[in-house]
Amino acid sequence: MPEAPAGTLYRGREGMWSWVAHRVTGFLIFFFLLVHVADTSLVRVSPEAYNAVIGAYKNPIMGLAEAGLVAAIVFHAFNGIRVMLVDFWSSGPRYQRVMLWIVLGLVVVTMAAFLPRHLMNVFGGGH
Amino acid sequence: MSETTAAPELAAPRAPRNRRSTRTNYELYGWLFMRASGVLLLVLIFGHLYMNLMVGDGINAIDFAFVGGKWSSPLWQTWDLLMLWLAMIHGTNGVRTIINDYAERVGTRVVLKSALYLAFTITVVLGTLVIFTFEPCPAGADPELLASICFP
Numbered sequence: 608m609p610e611a612p613a614g615t616l617y618r619g620r621e622g623m624w625s626w627v628a629h630r631v632t633g634f635l636i637f638f639f640l641l642v643h644v645a646d647t648s649l650v651r652v653s654p655e656a657y658n659a660v661i662g663a664y665k666n667p668i669m670g671l672a673e674a675g676l677v678a679a680i681v682f683h684a685f686n687g688i689r690v691m692l693v694d695f696w697s698s699g700p701r702y703q704r705v706m707l708w709i710v711l712g713l714v715v716v717t718m719a720a721f722l723p724r725h726l727m728n729v730f731g732g733g734h
Numbered sequence: 735m736s737e738t739t740a741a742p743e744l745a746a747p748r749a750p751r752n753r754r755s756t757r758t759n760y761e762l763y764g765w766l767f768m769r770a771s772g773v774l775l776l777v778l779i780f781g782h783l784y785m786n787l788m789v790g791d792g793i794n795a796i797d798f799a800f801v802g803g804k805w806s807s808p809l810w811q812t813w814d815l816l817m818l819w820l821a822m823i824h825g826t827n828g829v830r831t832i833i834n835d836y837a838e839r840v841g842t843r844v845v846l847k848s849a850l851y852l853a854f855t856i857t858v859v860l861g862t863l864v865i866f867t868f869e870p871c872p873a874g875a876d877p878e879l880l881a882s883i884c885f886p
């Protein structure tokens with residue numbers, strides 16, 4: 608494959624992979640949201656119906672899925688800010704690669720703050 | 735790869751360009767909306783996740799009474815309403831772009847986009863109705879399952 612001409616972002620390497628990841632996470636979050644609004648609507652059926660369905664979110668497998676969902680949101684959100692900086696900040700395109708590493712660093716820090724608390728809630732010991 | 739393909743037709747150098755490929759600016763507005771809504775969604779969703787997963791017992795505390803407590807406050811009603819609309823418009827517009835990129839046949843696009851807009855309409859209408867018609871203290875419900883605000 609020929610070398611990408613200088614200055615383009617979306618040809619292989621970090622610029623392209625971050626775009627793929629942004630797309631995949633956005634797509635997944637959208638489908639989660641459809642299901643999420645549907646099961647929240649059970650509060651209009653009865654307290655028992657809502658509690659039964661939300662109870663399914665409290666087992667360890669779902670607990671891990673929630674951790675994955677949060678990771679997807681956090682990446683999509685921080686990378687979204689990076690995309691905006693590339694678009695609107697005059698030096699953005701020059702720093703797009705550095706900013707991707709900053710995004711990944713912020714994702715790690717945010718998850719480090721979130722995971723212990725959440726996993727304790729999910730696997731007991733937290734209460 | 736070995737066969738030769740016809741060279742694409744190129745305009746003569748410095749020929750005046752007709753840059754208008756569409757009559758409207760809707761794609762530009764969509765592009766701007768993705769960015770503006772993204773900033774707001776970051777605050778709304780991080781706040782939502784913090785309140786529902788980090789505070790107190792996190793996921794274990796969520797039940798009908800929890801929702802009853804939150805949605806008896808206009809702050810959280812407004813919060814969730816904004817989050818619902820912005821996330822659904824942002825997500826639907828994003829998925830529309832993805833469909834445009836990968837579904838090459840016109841028929842496939844029409845089918846996928848119709849399904850997308852149907853899901854959008856159902857979800858936004860349902861979610862909005864739920865927020866506005868929610869009854870935190872339904873008559874005759876088991877008092878054990880209700881929020882403390884139901885027992886002043």
Ligand code: HEM
Pocket residue numbers: 636640643644647648673676680779782783786787793796800801804810814815817818819821860861862864865
């Ligand atoms: C595992 C993580 C999540 C949990 C446990 C959770 C839990 C809840 C709960 C208990 C409610 C009821 C009202 C309230 O508490 O405000 C709710 C509503 C809502 N959530 Fe989440 N949520 C999660 C993730 C998300 C995400 C990632 C989004 C956005 C993409 C989101 C969007 C919404 C919306 C729009 C509503 C209002 C629904 C309606 O109008 O009927 N939630 N969520």
Ligand code: HEM
Pocket residue numbers: 626629630632633634636637640680683684685687688690691768769771772773775776777779821822824825826827828829831832
């Ligand atoms: C948390 C805050 C969020 C921020 C900061 C954000 C930011 C962005 C930005 C800036 C774009 C445009 C990317 C581009 O034009 O290249 C985008 C695309 C997208 N977003 Fe979000 N977003 C957020 C939340 C969400 C949510 C909740 C959903 C799902 C309901 C979502 C789904 C999508 C999708 C499907 C795309 C299209 C991806 C593509 O075309 O490749 N986003 N987001």
